[in-house]
Amino acid sequence: MHEALLFEKLPSSFVRCGTCQWRCTIAPGESGYCRIYQNRDGSLYNLNYAQVSSMAADPIEKKPLFHFYPGSLCFSLGGWGCNFHCEGCQNWQISAVRDRERWYGSREVLPEVAVQLAQNYDCQGISWTYNEPSIWFEYTLDSARLAKERGLYTVYVTNGYLTPDALDTIGPYLDAWRVDVKGFSDILYRKLTKIMHWRGVLEVAERAKHKWNMHVEVVTNVIPTMNDDDEQLKGIAAWIYEKLGELTPWHVTRFHPQYQMMDLPMTPLATLEHAYDIGRAAGLKFVYLGNVPGHESENTVCYSCGKLDVARSGYETRITGLAGSKCQFCGAELNIRTNG
Numbered sequence: 001m002h003e004a005l006l007f008e009k010l011p012s013s014f015v016r017c018g019t020c021q022w023r024c025t026i027a028p029g030e031s032g033y034c035r036i037y038q039n040r041d042g043s044l045y046n047l048n049y050a051q052v053s054s055m056a057a058d059p060i061e062k063k064p065l066f067h068f069y070p071g072s073l074c075f076s077l078g079g080w081g082c083n084f085h086c087e088g089c090q091n092w093q094i095s096a097v098r099d100r101e102r103w104y105g106s107r108e109v110l111p112e113v114a115v116q117l118a119q120n121y122d123c124q125g126i127s128w129t130y131n132e133p134s135i136w137f138e139y140t141l142d143s144a145r146l147a148k149e150r151g152l153y154t155v156y157v158t159n160g161y162l163t164p165d166a167l168d169t170i171g172p173y174l175d176a177w178r179v180d181v182k183g184f185s186d187i188l189y190r191k192l193t194k195i196m197h198w199r200g201v202l203e204v205a206e207r208a209k210h211k212w213n214m215h216v217e218v219v220t221n222v223i224p225t226m227n228d229d230d231e232q233l234k235g236i237a238a239w240i241y242e243k244l245g246e247l248t249p250w251h252v253t254r255f256h257p258q259y260q261m262m263d264l265p266m267t268p269l270a271t272l273e274h275a276y277d278i279g280r281a282a283g284l285k286f287v288y289l290g291n292v293p294g295h296e297s298e299n300t301v302c303y304s305c306g307k308l309d310v311a312r313s314g315y316e317t318r319i320t321g322l323a324g325s326k327c328q329f330c331g332a333e334l335n336i337r338t339n340g
C-alpha cells in the first residue's frame with residue numbers, strides 16, 4: 001500500500017482522486033471505480049504499488065511501437081486492474097482482476113529491481129504495459145525517474161485516460177505514449193469502455209506530444225460491428241492527421257474474440273485493409289496492420305522515394321535504410337526515434 005500522489009481532501013474525510021479522468025469522489029473505507037485506489041481515514045492509497053502480474057523483455061514492436069528505437073528490447077511490466085471495463089479486453093486475466101485476494105502469482109518488483117532487470121536483460125528501455133499503467137501511477141513514476149537516470153527510454157502503453165495533472169507529473173520522465181483510440185463517438189466509447197468523457201483521451205495525447213515532446217503512436221483494435229464503420233475510422237484518422245501530424249503511425253489491429261466478446265468474429269483482413277486505405281486517404285504516411293504476421297504493411301516504406309527503410313516480419317526487425325530519423329536513400333523525415 002502506497003499513499004497516492006494526486007488527490008484532494010474533501011469534507012467529512014471524503015477524497016477526490018486526480019489520477020484519471022473518472023476523478024472519483026471516494027468515501028472513507030471505499031475505493032474508486034478501478035478498486036485500486038482506496039480511501040483510508042481521509043487519505044488515498046494505491047493498493048498495487050510494485051505488485052507485478054507479468055514481466056518480459058519484449059521487442060519494442062510488440063507494444064506496438066514501430067517508429068521508436070526499432071529492433072530494440074524493452075523491459076515490460078504489467079500490474080493488476082484497470083480504469084476501463086472493456087468487454088473485449090485482450091488482457092482481461094490481469095485487467096479484470098481487481099481484488100487483491102485473486103492476484104495469483106503476484107510478485108513485488110520495486111523500481112530499483114525493475115530497472116536493474118531491464119539492464120540485466122540488455123533492454124534499451126522500460127515500459128508499463130499489459131494493463132493500464134495509470135492504475136499504479138506512483139510506481140510507474142518512481143520507476144520512470146530511475147530509468148531516466150540510468151539512461152533507459154520509458155514508454156506508457158495506455159488507454160490515455162490520465163488527467164492532465166497526472167500527465168504533467170510524469171511527463172518529464174516519459175519518452176513514448178502508445179495510446180489506444182478505440183472509436184470516435186460518445187456512444188461507441190460508452191459501449192466499449194464505459195467511460196463518459198472520451199475526448200479527454202485525445203486531449204491528453206495531444207498534450208503528451210506538444211507539451212512533453214513524447215513520441216506518440218496510436219492503436220485502434222478494429223472490432224467487427226463495433227468500431228469498423230467508416231465514421232469511426234475516418235474520425236480517428238482525421239484527428240491523428242490534424243492534431244498529431246501526418247507522420248504519426250496508426251496501427252489498425254486485428255481483434256480476436258476474447259472475454260465477454262466471444263460471440264464476435266476475428267476481424268477480416270479486408271476490413272483491416274479498408275482501414276489502411278482510410279488512413280492513407282486521410283493523409284497519414286504510416287498506417288500499419290497489426291496481428292497479421294507477414295503482411296507487407298508491417299514494413300516501413302518511405303513515402304517519398306518508395307524504398308524499404310525498416311523490414312518487419314512478426315517481431316523480426318531489420319533496419320534497411322535509416323539515417324537517424326530520416327530515409328537513408330532520399331532524406332525524407334520519417335519521424336523515427338533511434339540511437340543515431
Ligand code: SF4
Nearest residue numbers: 017020023024032034
Ligand atoms: S485512478 Fe481513476 S478510477 Fe481509480 S480511483 Fe482514481 S479516478 Fe477513480
